[in-house]
Amino acid sequence: MVRKEFRQLFRDPRLARMVLVSPMIQLIIFGYAVSTDIRHTRTFVVDHDHTRASRELVRSFTAAGYFKIVGRSERSADLVNAMDHGSATVGIEIPPGFARALTAGGEGATVQVILDGTNSNTATVAQGYAERIVTAYGARVAGSRFVPPVDVRERAWFNPDLASRNYNIPAVVGTIILLVCLLLTSLAVVRERELGTLEQLRVSPLEPWEMIAGKTIPFALIGLLDQALILGAAVLWFHIPFTGALGLLLLASLCFLMTALGLGLFISSISTTQQEAFMSTFLVFQPMMLLSGFMFPVSSMPAAFRWFTLLNPLRHYLEIIRGIFLKGAGLDALWPQYGALLAMGCAVMWLATNRFRRISG
Amino acid sequence: MGRSGPGLNRGRLLAIARKELLQLRRDRRSMWMAFVLPLLLVVMFGYAITWDVNNIPLAAVDLDGTARSRELVDAFRASGYFTVAARPARVREVEPLMDRGKVRVALVIPRGFAADLGAGRTAPLQVLLDGSDANTATIAMGYTQGIVRSYSNRVALRASGMRLPVATRSRVWFNQELASRNMIVPGLIPVIMMIIAAMLTSLTIAREWERGTMEQLASTPVHRLEVVLGKLLPYLCIGIADVVLASVVGVLLFHVPFRGNAALLMVLATAFLVGALGLGMFISAVARSQVLATQMAMVATFLPAFLLSGFMFSIDVMPAPLQAISLLVPARYFLVVTRGIFLKGVGVHVLLLQGLLMLAFAAAGLALATRAFRKELR
Numbered sequence: 001m002v003r004k005e006f007r008q009l010f011r012d013p014r015l016a017r018m019v020l021v022s023p024m025i026q027l028i029i030f031g032y033a034v035s036t037d038i039r040h041t042r043t044f045v046v047d048h049d050h051t052r053a054s055r056e057l058v059r060s061f062t063a064a065g066y067f068k069i070v071g072r073s074e075r076s077a078d079l080v081n082a083m084d085h086g087s088a089t090v091g092i093e094i095p096p097g098f099a100r101a102l103t104a105g106g107e108g109a110t111v112q113v114i115l116d117g118t119n120s121n122t123a124t125v126a127q128g129y130a131e132r133i134v135t136a137y138g139a140r141v142a143g144s145r146f147v148p149p150v151d152v153r154e155r156a157w158f159n160p161d162l163a164s165r166n167y168n169i170p171a172v173v174g175t176i177i178l179l180v181c182l183l184l185t186s187l188a189v190v191r192e193r194e195l196g197t198l199e200q201l202r203v204s205p206l207e208p209w210e211m212i213a214g215k216t217i218p219f220a221l222i223g224l225l226d227q228a229l230i231l232g233a234a235v236l237w238f239h240i241p242f243t244g245a246l247g248l249l250l251l252a253s254l255c256f257l258m259t260a261l262g263l264g265l266f267i268s269s270i271s272t273t274q275q276e277a278f279m280s281t282f283l284v285f286q287p288m289m290l291l292s293g294f295m296f297p298v299s300s301m302p303a304a305f306r307w308f309t310l311l312n313p314l315r316h317y318l319e320i321i322r323g324i325f326l327k328g329a330g331l332d333a334l335w336p337q338y339g340a341l342l343a344m345g346c347a348v349m350w351l352a353t354n355r356f357r358r359i360s361g
Numbered sequence: 362m363g364r365s366g367p368g369l370n371r372g373r374l375l376a377i378a379r380k381e382l383l384q385l386r387r388d389r390r391s392m393w394m395a396f397v398l399p400l401l402l403v404v405m406f407g408y409a410i411t412w413d414v415n416n417i418p419l420a421a422v423d424l425d426g427t428a429r430s431r432e433l434v435d436a437f438r439a440s441g442y443f444t445v446a447a448r449p450a451r452v453r454e455v456e457p458l459m460d461r462g463k464v465r466v467a468l469v470i471p472r473g474f475a476a477d478l479g480a481g482r483t484a485p486l487q488v489l490l491d492g493s494d495a496n497t498a499t500i501a502m503g504y505t506q507g508i509v510r511s512y513s514n515r516v517a518l519r520a521s522g523m524r525l526p527v528a529t530r531s532r533v534w535f536n537q538e539l540a541s542r543n544m545i546v547p548g549l550i551p552v553i554m555m556i557i558a559a560m561l562t563s564l565t566i567a568r569e570w571e572r573g574t575m576e577q578l579a580s581t582p583v584h585r586l587e588v589v590l591g592k593l594l595p596y597l598c599i600g601i602a603d604v605v606l607a608s609v610v611g612v613l614l615f616h617v618p619f620r621g622n623a624a625l626l627m628v629l630a631t632a633f634l635v636g637a638l639g640l641g642m643f644i645s646a647v648a649r650s651q652v653l654a655t656q657m658a659m660v661a662t663f664l665p666a667f668l669l670s671g672f673m674f675s676i677d678v679m680p681a682p683l684q685a686i687s688l689l690v691p692a693r694y695f696l697v698v699t700r701g702i703f704l705k706g707v708g709v710h711v712l713l714l715q716g717l718l719m720l721a722f723a724a725a726g727l728a729l730a731t732r733a734f735r736k737e738l739r
Contacts, residue, residue: 022660029668032680038499039678057527083534084707086697102526109527117536118704120413120544121500122675128503131529135510138525149478149520150433150513152486154502157459159492162502167495187652274652275564279394282659286398287405295673296410297497299418299465305409319462326493333460 004214019184023176023226024233030168031238038125040068044088046079047072051099053141057111060137061092066129079114089116090126102141158326166241169234170325171294174317176230177223177253178260182285184219185264186277189356194273212353216261223257244324248331252320252338258345259313265352288314316340369587377591381565385595391561399553399603400610406549407615411541414500418446420455420467429475433486436512437468442504455489465491466501478516535704543618546611547703548672551695553607554600554630555637555666556659561596562641563658566734567651589730593638600634601627611703620706626699629712632719633695637662639726646733666692691722 043061047054061067070088073079082088091114101109113130115123139148159166234240263284271277290296291305292314298306309315316337323329323337331338385391421434437443446464449455455467469487477484488505490498514525536543604627611617641658648654668674669683670692676684687693694715701707701715709716 025660025664029664029683032683038675042677084701084705084711086701108525110530111527113529113531115531115533117533117539118544118700119675120536120539120541123533123536123539125500125503127531127533128507130531131510132506134527134529135525138527141526148510148513149481149484149516150486150509151483152488152506152509154488154490154505156490156492156498156502157456159495159498162490162492162495162498164495167493183656275388275391275655278652278655279391283394283398283401286402290405290410297414297494299416299497300411300414301409322493323460323462327460329460333457 026172027230027233030172041090041126042070042088043067043090044071044079044082045069046076046093048096049094049098053099053102054094057137060133083116169238169240170321171318173227173230174314175289176226178314180226181219181223181260182264182281185261186267186281187274189268190271190274190277220257242325243328249324255341255345256317259348262348262352265356269355288312292318313341313344374587374591378594381592382595395599399607402553403607403610406545407542413541414497415442417443417466417501418464419443420447420449420458420464421445422449422452422469424472425470425474427475430470436508440508459491542615546617547699548696550607550699551692552666552672555662555692558600558634558637559641559658559662560655562638563645563654564651565592566645567649567654570649585734586731596638597634604630619703621702626702629698629719632723636722636726639730642730643733665690670696694718
């Protein structure tokens with residue numbers, strides 16, 4: 001049965017290629033493209049002051065690598081234009097008399113920093129950098145007279161360079177397994193129905209559980225293969241630290257596979273055509289991915305959604321993967337996630353088997 | 362193919378459109394997909410999903426226990442970015458909290474903090490971040506620095522009346538409250554349209570093949586462009602309805618500003634849709650099976666539109682090869698259009714380049730679909 005399923009799957013070499021190619025594409029995109037680091041922000045400078053002090057301030061903006069000057073002008077209208085066109089996302093405007101106000105005491109000088117809020121994330125971070133640079137510049141100008149009374153020292157644990165790659169790539173494992181298992185399982189069973197071969201299976205001497213196992217095991221194996229592929233690439237190619245126990249990860253993957261396969265079976269049991277199965281898979285996969293913490297932090301969601309995500313197996317699985325990968329966490333820290341996955345896996349499987357039994361015999 | 366005369370016959374075109382519409386009405390789940398998926402995505406992104414990082418769980422390790430140190434912890438809480446989730450008595454207790462993900466940031470105020478400040482010495486402060494979530498950690502670091510800096514300046518001003526000689530006045534344009542919703546909702550329109558358009562049409566030709574109706578179509582005296590346009594028309598209507606739906610929900614439910622010209626948005630959306638629908642049809646003709654076609658459509662449209670369009674991840678920081686690929690992602694240009702029209706209120710003069718590229722995309726989509734179709738008929 002398992003063998004037959006494999007043969008059927010690989011009869012269409014393009015489908016087989018999809019199964020292997022799409023994880024690789026995702027991996028490359030998430031490894032290289034998806035970066036939330038803010039560097040070389042395109043900056044437009046309007047310097048009305050033309051003094052050494054103003055030029056020095058501009059230089060300190062570029063020195064740290066966060067800002068890249070893409071244009072200079074003496075007219076504010078040019079800045080407006082650059083922001084409208086999106087050719088600059090940050091504007092620095094130094095008012096006339098900046099140098100004088102800097103040394104005259106009193107209210108002090110001001111620098112106007114204009115941010116393109118269209119991309120709120122970039123804007124927030126760039127604002128922080130800009131303020132830090134101006135403060136440091138101010139402290140330098142004030143010389144020994146001003147010492148900031150508090151000195152913060154930051155240290156990032158688990159991922160000292162704060163590389164977003166280390167966070168993203170392990171999570172790709174979860175989404176790929178989910179997609180592969182959901183899609184292939186749901187399509188395979190529906191195909192039998194479409195082709196009318198489900199009737200044949202019904203009269204065969206196979207037990208229902210044997211049928212289900214035969215239908216799901218090949219896809220579970222493909223899911224695991226994809227996982228091994230991604231893990232290998234993550235560690236060997238992207239140098240993502242793997243600090244935890246491999247066995248623990250495998251255990252989590254098996255629990256998660258159960259939920260994914262169960263969901264796939266369930267979808268196939270409520271669909272009559274491959275097309276319907278595909279659409280349903282997409283409609284289920286989308287929210288699961290978006291509400292998993294894969295790309296968007298769960299902690300920022302409204303409370304109702306945060307509770308809702310507890311029902312999302314992908315969320316628990318991602319917490320386990322990231323915990324094992326980056327923190328080297330063990331069962332003592334991760335047992336709630338394991339418990340949740342196991343419970344959901346059993347529930348979904350039970351549900352799917354029941355429905356499946358109804359349609360197949 | 363020399364059967365049909367030059368020029369398009371409107372009657373034949375509409376007949377094909379009607380037939381396609383009938384078929385579409387029978388395909389209930391595709392219709393679901395066409396209207397429910399955009400709504401689902403807009404509502405989810407508008408409501409639940411945000412790049413804004415707030416309510417970061419913080420562990421306050423106050424080893425000083427003075428009025429000064431409590432004041433600093435209060436400054437963190439008052440900022441709204443952090444919630445104090447734990448108050449461990451020792452630094453050692455921070456690690457298990459971070460392992461379990463109970464806290465993401467720990468603020469360690471050493472003993473003697475108030476004494477240092479009082480004596481005019483620089484008081485050290487330690488902040489530990491959970492770097493496993495690099496995005497949250499980077500933003501949290503920025504917030505921390507802002508809060509400590511303003512606290513520090515307040516202390517300095519109180520102590521010596523001295524202030525820094527220069528101050529920053531930040532102003533945010535286009536999205537004053539820096540709500541990620543305002544950037545996400547207009548950005549979703551290109552992404553949704555790309556997926557839906559390509560997926561819906563990716564079925565059309567493959568379906569004819571699977572049902573064996575392709576021969577029938579081939580034997581009727583229709584021009585191939587008539588077939589392509591006729592098949593496109595119903596989906597174009599759905600696509601435009603989706604754009605309107607997403608925009609209305611964004612503006613009415615989520616109060617996303619709409620500052621530009623709606624007519625311009627519709628014109629450019631139409632061009633974009635024609636291109637995407639044509640691309641889907643091309644995929645459909647190449648794949649020949651519905652299942653393969655939808656999957657190819659997903660890989661060819663969904664992933665690039667989602668990840669390489671600048672929807673969520675800034676193209677500026679991508680490596681050069683990926684930046685080059687993103688030039689071929691039409692959603693990238695349409696994204697500039699939707700955000701420009703929604704948030705910046707810019708007009709044709711600013712969006713001219715994007716508009717032309719979109720028209721080119723439409724022409725390319727139609728050409729690809731027509732060509733692929735001709736090959737099929739032979």
